[in-house]
Structures are given as structure tokens and as C-alpha cells.
Amino acid sequence: xELNNGKVRLKLNPEIGGSITECSxxxxxxxxxxxxxxxxxxxxxxxxxxxxxxPYSNRLRDAKFFFQGKEYQLRGREKHxxxxxxxxxALQIINHSGDRVSLGFDSIKAGDVNFPFPFFxxxxxxxxxxxxxxxxxxxxxxxxxMPAGCGFHPYFNRRLEGSTGEVELQLTVNGVYPGNTPLPxxxxxxxxxxxxxxxxxxxxxxxxxxxxxWNGQALIDWPGSGVQAFIQADASMKHVILYSPPYKRFFxxxxxxxxxxxxxxxxxxxxxxxxxxxxxxxxxxAGFSMSxxx
Numbered sequence: 001x002e003l004n005n006g007k008v009r010l011k012l013n014p015e016i017g018g019s020i021t022e023c024s025x026x027x028x029x030x031x032x033x034x035x036x037x038x039x040x041x042x043x044x045x046x047x048x049x050x051x052x053x054x055p056y057s058n059r060l061r062d063a064k065f066f067f068q069g070k071e072y073q074l075r076g077r078e079k080h081x082x083x084x085x086x087x088x089x090a091l092q093i094i095n096h097s098g099d100r101v102s103l104g105f106d107s108i109k110a111g112d113v114n115f116p117f118p119f120f121x122x123x124x125x126x127x128x129x130x131x132x133x134x135x136x137x138x139x140x141x142x143x144x145x146m147p148a149g150c151g152f153h154p155y156f157n158r159r160l161e162g163s164t165g166e167v168e169l170q171l172t173v174n175g176v177y178p179g180n181t182p183l184p185x186x187x188x189x190x191x192x193x194x195x196x197x198x199x200x201x202x203x204x205x206x207x208x209x210x211x212x213x214w215n216g217q218a219l220i221d222w223p224g225s226g227v228q229a230f231i232q233a234d235a236s237m238k239h240v241i242l243y244s245p246p247y248k249r250f251f252x253x254x255x256x257x258x259x260x261x262x263x264x265x266x267x268x269x270x271x272x273x274x275x276x277x278x279x280x281x282x283x284x285x286a287g288f289s290m291s292x293x294x
Contacts, residue, residue: 005127025130054119057260060074061183063075087153107120117140118141133290136285141281143280148277177211206246208244210259
């Protein structure tokens with residue numbers, strides 16, 4: 001499936017969670033990939049250019065969580081539950097017209113979802129000029145309250161054609177979750193110098209961290225390429241994950257609503273971890289725009 005307005009081209013795979021398989025900008029008649037290239041055919045979301053995180057972001061420690069005094073055990077992937085349970089599911093095409101598409105997932109109809117609360121998720125992607133807007137609506141369709149979170153996991157190229165140096169990043173956060181793994185050992189703590197990008201600088205450090213108190217804005221600049229990306233996230237997305245692995249041609253900047261292991265942090269009394277409790281019929285809305293400039 002493709003959206004293409006002549007300025008931005010977006011390709012999606014509805015059969016694998018609506019994962020993005022290409023996002024490119026037209027520069028002088030040449031399509032320049034902004035997100036990492038993939039090998040076709042796509043077999044799993046982990047190999048995509050971007051995928052969605054529903055009904056929670058990142059990991060749940062030991063594939064279990066506590067909610068309102070009850071323990072819930074999920075199926076783990078490499079021990080922990082990771083990235084929700086929509087990203088590899090076949091999605092329904094709700095509508096597709098020109099430069100806009102909406103996809104849906106009904107956990108009740110799926111039947112074997114690795115989450116104990118029924119939900120319906122709707123994802124919308126839209127192009128306007130040089131801007132891609134991505135949105136999630138996550139609805140509690142059960143009879144009681146449900147913990148909820150969501151997010152997006154785009155992988156950006158470190159270099160574009162014409163780049164002359166390391167990709168540069170600017171974003172403002174006020175805390176980082178502690179721990180030696182992507183699973184936090186407690187609430188957010190003050191930033192260390194290597195975590196501070198409030199002044200634009202090269203992304204030349206190894207990171208796999210969740211940050212708190214994000215103002216929802218980020219700038220990605222590929223020096224020498226003439227291309228920049230401006231990120232603007234909804235107020236519901238006060239967390240952002242930076243994954244900057246060594247010796248890779250990509251990095252991830254993930255706008256998310258909740259912290260890693262958020263359900264358990266919430267159960268431990270961390271009310272700033274971004275977890276939302278949806279009552280019957282309520283909807284969590286979250287999204288972000290990426291405006292490209294050449």
C-alpha cells in the first residue's frame with residue numbers, strides 16, 4: 001500500500017501491523033529514504049522501517065504486570081513482553097483515499113491477543129505537503145478499566161545521500177529512567193551530560209534509554225544533505241525513547257506515551273510514568289507529525 005503526493009512517499013504493509021516499509025522525500029526528482037531501507041518481503045515488524053506499539057510501549061518485565069492489585073502473566077519474547085501485540089497482526093483497511101489511510105485492529109476478533117483486556121486500535125497515516133502525520137486511537141472495549149499506552153518506533157537513517165557528518169539531534173527532556181537495560185529500576189532521574197540534547201549536537205553516543213518530560217519537539221539534521229526533519233508530538237506523548245546502537249546505519253527516536261515497564265511503575269506508585277487508565281469506552285489518542293525540509 002502506498003501514499004504518494006509527489007513530495008513524500010510512504011509505503012505500508014497492513015498484513016504486518018501496518019508497518020512502514022518506506023518513507024522517502026523527493027529531492028530534485030530522486031527519492032531519498034528518511035527511514036531505514038528494508039529487505040522485501042517483510043516478514044516481521046522488527047525488520048520494518050517503523051511500526052506501532054499498542055497497547056503499551058516497550059517492555060514489561062518478565063512478561064507480567066500488576067493492575068489494581070492483580071497480577072497478569074503474558075507470553076514473553078526473549079523473557080520479557082515487548083512492544084505490545086499489534087505490530088505483527090493483520091490489520092483491517094478502514095479507508096484509503098489518495099494521501100490518507102486508516103487501519104484498524106479488533107483484539108476480540110483476533111482471539112489470541114497477548115493482553116488480558118479487550119481493545120480496538122485505529123491507526124491513521126496522512127500526507128500533506130512535506131509532512132507525514134501518524135495517529136493512534138486506542139479504545140477500551142471491555143466492561144471494566146484497562147491500563148493503556150502506545151507509541152511509534154521509527155528507525156531513521158544516520159546518513160542521507162550527501163551527508164557530510166554524523167546526524168545531529170535536538171530535543172528537550174527533563175529526566176531519564178535509570179537502569180543498565182531498557183527496563184528501568186525506578187522513576188525518572190536527572191539527566192547526565194551524555195543524555196542532554198537540548199542544544200543540537202551529533203548523536204555520537206550509544207543509547208537505549210527512555211526519557212521523561214519531553215516537550216514533544218525534536219529536530220533531526222543530516223549535515224550536508226540539505227534535509228531536516230521536525231518532529232511535533234501530541235501532549236499525550238511526554239516520553240521519548242532514543243535507541244542509538246553502535247556500528248549501525250540507523251537510530252530510533254520513538255514518541256511514546258508511557259515509560260518502559262510502565263504498567264509496573266504505575267503499580268508501584270509512579271504516576272508520572274505515562275500510563276493511562278481507560279474506563280469502558282474511553283479512547284487514548286496519540287500521534288505526531290514529521291515535517292521534512294529541503
